[in-house]
Amino acid sequence: xxxxxxxxxxxxxxxxxxxxxxxxxxxxxxxxxxxxxxxxxxxxxxxxxxxxxxxxxxxxxxxxxxxxxxxxxxxxxxxxxxxxxxxxxxxxxxxxxxxxxxxxxxxxxxxxxxxxxxxxxxxxxxxxxxxxxxxxxxxxxxxxxxxx
Numbered sequence: 001x002x003x004x005x006x007x008x009x010x011x012x013x014x015x016x017x018x019x020x021x022x023x024x025x026x027x028x029x030x031x032x033x034x035x036x037x038x039x040x041x042x043x044x045x046x047x048x049x050x051x052x053x054x055x056x057x058x059x060x061x062x063x064x065x066x067x068x069x070x071x072x073x074x075x076x077x078x079x080x081x082x083x084x085x086x087x088x089x090x091x092x093x094x095x096x097x098x099x100x101x102x103x104x105x106x107x108x109x110x111x112x113x114x115x116x117x118x119x120x121x122x123x124x125x126x127x128x129x130x131x132x133x134x135x136x137x138x139x140x141x142x143x144x145x146x147x148x
Contacts, residue, residue, distance in 0.1 A: 073102065073111045075131065085098050109138065113127065
């Protein structure tokens with residue numbers, strides 16, 4: 001017989017001893033994928049709830065919704081007249097510097113203006129005018145859909 005095979009194993013080392021197993025060389029990614037899918041679902045459900053934290057009673061409109069393509073900033077005029085950028089209350093005088101500091105797209109940043117229905121129209125226009133005078137041009141008014 002040739003030199004090579006003894007009891008089905010190659011001669012000279014490499015024999016399998018009973019009771020000992022070889023370490024696995026592959027990484028099991030199934031638990032990792034499971035955790036990532038669960039996190040993806042959690043963030044998909046939670047993300048719309050985190051967009052704006054200031055509660056306002058929006059007016060209704062029959063206008064068609066705008067297709068959102070990026071992350072907008074939100075400026076809210078609350079019922080008591082407090083101005084919020086995202087969830088942070090800001091003074092009227094500090095509105096533009098605050099927007100300039102957090103606008104990731106510069107003056108092309110989309111800004112959603114949300115005004116409580118009980119606030120005077122002039123208050124909302126005054127805030128919009130200040131933002132526009134600073135150079136921001138992409139402002140949208142947020143309303144509820146009109147029920148017929």
